[in-house]
Amino acid sequence: MDDQNRQPPTRNRTAEDVVRDAEDFVPVLRALAVRTDEERRISDDIYRRMEDSGFFHILKPKKYGGLELTEEVHARVTMTLAQGCASTAWVFSILDADNSLFLCYPEEVQDEVWGTDSYATLAGYTGFNPRAKVEGVDGGYRVSGSWAFCSGSDFSTWLVFVIPIGERGEPHVIIVPNALATTVDDWFPTGMRGTGSRTKVLEDVFVPKRHVLSFPALQEGWVASRELHPTFDMLHTTFPSYGKFEFAGVAVGAAIAAVDHFAEHAASSTRVAHALGGDYRLADQDYAASEFAQASGDVLMARCLVERQSRDIAERTRQRVPSSELDLATWNRNYSLVTRTAVGAVNRIAALIGAKTGNPAHPVSRAKRDVEMLAHHVTLNWRQASVQYLAAATKPAAEG
Known part of the structure; x- marks a missing residue:
């Protein structure tokens, strides 16, 4: 997770390979489920094993070491992992699926995210926060605010939020390095306790313009990435995709x-x-x-x-x-x-x-x-x- 230059999973890993790894993982997750529930997060070892199995590369383009697999594989791995631990399955599914949002950004941003770290992932909260404080500055914006329910943010490299921009406060998506946010330990639910879906806070964080997209620009970027990743079929689904059954x-x-x-x-x-x-x-x-x-x-x-x-x-x-x-x-x-x-x-x-x-x-x-x-x-x-x-x-x- 801090070894950014780690090599991506073997490119010839198949759908059967990753599903088999998920099946083999179930007894381990089952044995650790009580601990995960009590500690309100999955362990570092669990996360590392998911990385090593290529789970976070299922819906990632080959240009960045991804496997370019399908919605079906994502769903099968999700259901399989949940038979051992629902919280672990949730974290996997959120992080693997949310990677697709990076594909709405231009190639230079995709290179910035995955060029040196093929394992980089995205978590956060995509509900609009109209109360976030946003100040336009040279080259971008300074942002302050808090966002709850940030599942998977214990491990993600990046965070995604939605902020108001302009006189009319139009919603815009931003991506921010996780290291720039602070965490509020407020996740004490009755169920799905191990997801670590805590609140994340930004305090006067600079967000460059290249990391900011309007909703129409998201759609345009998704379509544009089809040319950048011509063999990645998933890019031809509707964005945001309704097909992953990630929840x-x-x-x-x-x-x-x-x-x-x-x-x-x-x-x-x-x-x-x-x-x-x-x-x-x-x-x-x-x-x-x-x-x-x-x-x-x-x-x-x-x-x-x-x-x-x-x-x-x-x-x-x-x-x-x-x-x-x-x-x-x-x-x-x-x-x-x-x-x-x-x-x-x-x-x-x-x-x-x-x-x-x-x-x-x-x-x-x-x-x-x-x-x-x-x-x-x-x-x-x-x-x-x-x-x-x-x-x-x-x-x-x-x-x-």
Whole structure:
């Protein structure tokens, strides 16, 4: 992380290689999950192993040592890692996906970021902060402000924020070296505790103009990078991409882990039931079979939807098929749907296990807290996604 001249992962690493590494990593993450939860961050060793496996090069152009893999690979790695630790999967997914924002900048900035450090990553908060203090100065701006929910910022090289510029306070994206920000240790949630999504503060930090982009310029830069990286299919998706399932895939992976945990322990698990005269085996109860079958089936459907949609999006980008408003609304609906499904499945499993899930170290307790926290993310709001989808699905076709 401080060895900027480290060589990038082997360029011939395939999708199967990185997915296999993620699968091999799951038992390690599972063993460290309680520690990650308690310390409210993933360990340096976990992060380094993800670097060495090439996870942060999945959606990075070959010009900078990237693997130029697909949305589908990103989704598969996310869901796999989440089966060991949802927080680790979240940090991976945020940092790998947010790298794509660098591709909205001119080549000189991309060279500045990745030219000497192929492992450089980006974290931060892309919600608009109209209260940030911005002063125009020679060559750029001096910026002060605070931004919460900066997932992955324990490790990222750069930070991204949105600030007001000009008399009308139009939102602009800025990138800033992480070393120029200070951290407020205010991340004490019930779930997703290991993401380290703390507040970052800038105090009169100079941001050069080359690191500032308006929203229209972001779109223009994304398209311009297609010529700079002609073999990178992902650049032909809509920016920002709705196809990575970077949030919802974490919820599905955590739900898979909860279902698997119950399956592994049900035969030897008992529940105390005084009304029935003592303990009884969960595996012998019809109600347990019904609830488990429902939960496992729901999780399988959610997993299949994530895999199919991410695969379809990867194929669309390969074929240069543009995305319609209905496509985007459908993808957003599916984000929220699989997350909602994951919450229901984990709650079924938690109810079967009973009071044992009151122990925060219990794997299903952690899964329950994590998926419920994920379901509150602004991009996964079911009602909002439903309204957006209905509006797009019933919109009259353009005349002519």
